[in-house]
Amino acid sequence: MKPGVSSERAIILAPTGRDASVAAALIKEAGYYANTCADIAGLMHEIEGGAGLAVIADEAIKTADLRGLVSWLNDQPPWSDFPIVLLTRQGGGPERNPDAMRLGQILGNVTFIERPFHPTTLVSIVGSAVRARRRQYETRGILEDLTASESLLQTAMNAGHLGALELRLPDFELEASSTCKSYFGRDSGAPFTYQDLLGAVHPDDRERRHAILQDTVDTGRDYRIEYRVIWPDGSQHWVDVRARAVRHRDGTIKSLVGVCSDITARKTAEIERETLLAQLAAERTALADLTATLEQRVEQRTTDLMKEVAARERAQEQLRQAQKMEAIGQLTGGVAHDFNNLLMAVMGNLDLLRKRMPGDPRLHRLVDGALQGAERGASLTQRLLAFARQQDLRAVPVDLGALVRDMGNLLERSLGPRVALRLDIPEELPPASVDTNQLELAILNLAINARDAMPDGGAIDIRLAAWQARNDPTLRPGNYLKLSVVDTGIGMAADVLKRAIEPFFSSKPVGKGTGLGLSMVHGLAVQLGGALQLASTVGKGTTATLVLPVATSAPAPASPAPAPQAMKRTAVILLVDDDPLIAMSTAEMLEDLGHRVISANSGPHALDILRSDQPIDLMMTDHMMPGMTGVELATVSRQVRPQLPVLLATGYADLSDGTQVDLPRLAKPYHQDQLREQLDHLLGQGAASDQHAVGAGVRAFSPSP
Structure with missing residues (x-):
């Protein structure tokens, strides 16, 4: 058989007279496929081999055993509704023939044609049935693709150790996945209601959790919270729950859908870190007390052992900070690398799925949305890799003055009318060794941070200056350029300034920033062999300075694009x-x-x-x-x-x-x-x-x- 014959053919059961041969001839003449059979058993055999519809004379099945056919029709998958055309005698339509009505109720998707029938009527009904069957096959393909996408999403959820949950409003009906239940100490098969969830929340966290949930219900803002839970065995754990509102067509909130994860290990590490920092603070206090005692006992010592002690303490603090940032960088780089692999699988399969999908605009929007989310995830990993100094950079000699001037229009549009941009760029500066694209992104990040620090408007100065490093322990001795972004904003307190370059740390409200801007700039600077220096005073503003190494050669002239190569079609x-x-x-x-x-x-x-x-x-x-x-x-x-x-x-x-x-x-x-x-x-x-x-x-x- 030709492709499509088995899946779209009409199976004809009309064992008496010429109805079968006439119907088959008309159907084939109209460009469709048709086969005849002699009895119910033959009909079932042909249908199970693949068919688009069945054309049945009512006298062939009035007294026949239809249990096999009815069973097959009832067992159809959700996408299938097999069409049947029932040929009745004149005056034997369902309105006047109880037997025909009974057959229609038993067989389901039935269209009646009274004999003798007009050829056009039969061909029209068969054509409609075949087109409907084709749509059913298309639906089957879509369902199979959706099933594959759901499987891929579940794989990503499993890889990220995420549990899924949905809280339906206004009755607060909770549906949670097995993984989600496990984070509350419940077995996968055990019931887990919203009341069970409320009972598991640590008493000291219940009021805070209720306030955040109420804010989400009232405003529709994203729900995000970390809190402690008590398992049935009495042990204490931490969970991170994030959800987003799903709305009815009238705009009211239908449910909150989100994910949860177990963060007990991280929280335990944070508590241990705070304890260690407290111990270090106590040790520092003790050291200061000892220093004061020594000063009282040894008056002949000059103010100069003191400078040595202070320098040693600063060096120790810098060493501790460097070790901490190195550990965070290694962890961040590893996570970003693994997440890159997950995104590779998601983006690759979504690309292929989009090429094979039928022309349904809604499905294309869904796949495009998923691709946009994956690409945002890829951008996030690039920032993480920049912080971890594991991003692939291509440093070349660049004229920083020309680069900043060329960015002027972009920066002015990004900063808006309430912020004045001023450039201080001396002539004849040496070129810097940088990655142009990454440096432009870093400058834009610093400028946007400065704008956000001036909610009532202000001025931003971008300054360039040559500088020579001599005694800076974070830089190799040599020639550098300093690119400073200076704002007149609200500034940062000392504790905020100390943590400013840590990944995911942000002083902005929830939803206003990722906490990766300064960490990305820091990672870029260090990876280029430079540094990021921050200085800030509350109420007066902040100066962010990129220290970049001077290039040993001049910027290369622009070269013409290479001619396209001949493509090898298959390999x-x-x-x-x-x-x-x-x-x-x-x-x-x-x-x-x-x-x-x-x-x-x-x-x-x-x-x-x-x-x-x-x-x-x-x-x-x-x-x-x-x-x-x-x-x-x-x-x-x-x-x-x-x-x-x-x-x-x-x-x-x-x-x-x-x-x-x-x-x-x-x-x-x-x-x-x-x-x-x-x-x-x-x-x-x-x-x-x-x-x-x-x-x-x-x-x-x-x-x-």
Whole structure:
């Protein structure tokens, strides 16, 4: 049979007379498919093999055993409503024929045609039934895609250790997932009502929780709170609950839908940290008392041992702060790297889902919304990686004066009419070694922070100046440029200033900031070999200064865009990734682009394939894999297949020590269009020049003493 015949054909049961042959001929002449059968058993056999509708003469089933047919109709999946056309004798329609009425009630989706029928009537009804059946098949496909999307979302929820909950208003009916129940000490099968939740809240946190919930119900603002819960076994735990209002069409709140997570470990660590800080404060107080006693006993000592003690204390404090920020940076970088991988799977599958969806605008809006959320998550991870100094930067000599002047219009539009922007840029400043895109984002962040610190308006000065570092312990001695953003705003208290660059710390109200702006700028400055210096006075304003290293060469002139390379339409690609979720998503995208994929889950596995006779046009590998990294795999692969192009896909910028990498890199998370662009470039290059460049991509070097 041709494609579509089985799923759209009309099965005709009319064993007496010429009705079957006439109906079949008319249906086929109209461009549809039709098969005849002799009895109910034959009808069932044909329907189970796939059909669009059934055309049945009423005399063929009046006395027949219909239990099998009725059972099949009742067991249809939710998307299916199998259409039946019932041929009755003249005057035998459902209004005048109780038997026809009974059959219609038993069989469900029935259309009656009285014989003798007009050919146009039969063809019209069959056409309508086939089109309706096609819509049912489309609905089936949509439901299957939605099921896959829900599974992907659940995977992401599980990966993030998040429980789901919904609180329906106004009756406060609670529905919670098994994971959510577990965070309140309940088994997955046990009932968990809203009253159970209220009873679990720690008595000291109930009033605060009630006030925040009432504010959400009254205003529709997002619900976000951390509080303690008491499990049935008496143990105390912490939960983080976040929810958003879902509204009726009239604007009233229908329910609160959100997630919860267990933050007991983090809260315990915070309490331990506060205890440790208190102990350190007590020790510092004791040290001060001891110093005072020594001063009283040893009068001959000059005010100069005191400067030494103060300097040592400052150095110790700086060391403690540096160690704390380093630990936070490592943790932040690891979380951002793992989250990048999750976003890679989400964005890749959403890209493919959008290409295969039917033309339903609502479904496209839903998928586009999910993609926008994933892209915002990708932007968030870039900020985290910048703070952790693990973002891939490309530092080049840049004229800072020209860069700031070029940003003038953008800054003025961002700051608004109530803020005056003033530039103080001396002539003939040396170029700085920076990443242009990241520096522009940092300047914009600092300017917006300054604007937010001046709710009644004011002035912002952006100043550039040359500076030489000599005795600053945070910088290498040498020449630098200082880029300062000065505001006349409300300023920061000492305790706020001390924590200003910590990730997720913000003095702004909830919902007004991520707490990542200054931490991103700090990470960028340190990664470039500079620093972020903050000075602030309450009521007078804040000065944020980016210290950036001077470049050793002049800015490069703009070069013309390279000519597009010829695209290789199809290729055999060796895909190497130890994460099954990422490997599956990437393979789907590659195959959708027309390539054939060979998968390997480790470096040694990939080498086994490379040593075989299998033809391979390109190898695409992740970097952070156990046992053998992607860079190490690329190095060893040169010994097996020196001519093979290699594409490194990674969201992690801190590559192996002792290795300089010039491999083409694809930053995670990426869209299918970005993947196609990289592949087209690599596969379309000339063999000689391509292999010369790629073959020199990984070079071992000895670090300077």
